[in-house]
Amino acid sequence: MKNKLLLVLALLSFNAYAEVDLLNETKAVVAPLPAKLKNVLMEQIKTNGLVGGIETCSKIAPKAMQDISNKTGWEVKRVSLKNRNPKGQPDLWEMQALKEFEELAKKDENAELEKWEIIQDENNSYFRYIKGLKTTYECLMCHSSKDNLSNDVKNKLKELYPNDLATGYSTKQVRGAISVLREISNNNKQ
Numbered sequence: 598m599k600n601k602l603l604l605v606l607a608l609l610s611f612n613a614y615a616e617v618d619l620l621n622e623t624k625a626v627v628a629p630l631p632a633k634l635k636n637v638l639m640e641q642i643k644t645n646g647l648v649g650g651i652e653t654c655s656k657i658a659p660k661a662m663q664d665i666s667n668k669t670g671w672e673v674k675r676v677s678l679k680n681r682n683p684k685g686q687p688d689l690w691e692m693q694a695l696k697e698f699e700e701l702a703k704k705d706e707n708a709e710l711e712k713w714e715i716i717q718d719e720n721n722s723y724f725r726y727i728k729g730l731k732t733t734y735e736c737l738m739c740h741s742s743k744d745n746l747s748n749d750v751k752n753k754l755k756e757l758y759p760n761d762l763a764t765g766y767s768t769k770q771v772r773g774a775i776s777v778l779r780e781i782s783n784n785n786k787q
Contacts, residue, residue, distance in 0.1 A: 619724040619781065620713055626665060627673070627728055627775050634658055639735065647738055648753045654739075655757045659684070662775075669779075675730075677773030681754075681763035690716075691727055691776050698729040698771045706769045715781070722782040732772040740766045 637657055642650035658675060659682065665673045676687040678695050687695055694712045701708040710729025715722060732740060739750060743764050746754075754761050766772055 616713075616715060616724070619715075619779065620726065623671075623713070623724065623726045623777050623779065624728075626669060626671075627726065627777060630661065630665070630775055631730055634661060635733075635735065642738075647747070648749050651739060651750065651753045651757065655682075672776075672778040674776055675773055676727075676776050677763060679762040679765070680773070681758050681761050683760060685773065687774075687776070690725060691774065694727045695729070695771060695774055698774065702729070702731065702769065702771050710771065710774070721780055724777075724779040724781050726777040726779075727774045729771050729774045732766040732768050732770045734768055736766065736772060737768065740764055740772060 634654075634657065638650055638654050641653040645653070662673050662675060665671070674685070675682075676685050676691045676695070678687065678692065678699075680686050697712065698708075698710040701710060710731070711727065713724065713726040715724055717723070737745070739746070739754065740763055743751065746764070754764075763772070
């Protein structure tokens with residue numbers, strides 16, 4: 598009995614270390630993304646104006662997520678409860694995390710908005726990670742109330758995103774998140 602207990606404790610300890618490694622590795626990849634995308638966007642706005650920035654953002658953000666996915670083999674994407682891009686609709690796990698983040702942000706504007714866990718289905722184990730993105734002043738140029746957006750911005754958003762839901766934000770609200778899904782084992786592999 599004592600040996601079984603020690604084995605269980607050893608496995609739990611190993612899994613905890615493995616989870617910390619997965620978390621640190623994932624965060625190292627994800628952490629620079631928001632600032633990097635914001636810098637590129639702000640440079641484009643400075644060079645091509647706000648409408649040009651929207652056009653650029655519609656291309657660079659999905660490409661950045663796809664580039665990281667291709668490089669790492671992970672599924673990396675941006676999601677939101679009020680998505681602009683139809684591909685940004687959250688799955689159930691992401692939706693629950695985003696709702697938790699919204700509640701946390703209401704209580705504490707400095708709250709750390711991230712969640713992770715290892716999940717399993719009948720065939721695989723996965724590491725899931727999600728990092729909430731708060732609305733900043735710069736975000737409001739395209740994500741504030743529709744009444745506050747210029748006609749040029751509204752027209753460009755309608756052209757690029759006919760079913761846009763991503764307006765009506767104010768600063769410090771949770772605008773969305775970067776979500777990562779990593780397969781960490783495949784139980785069917787021989």
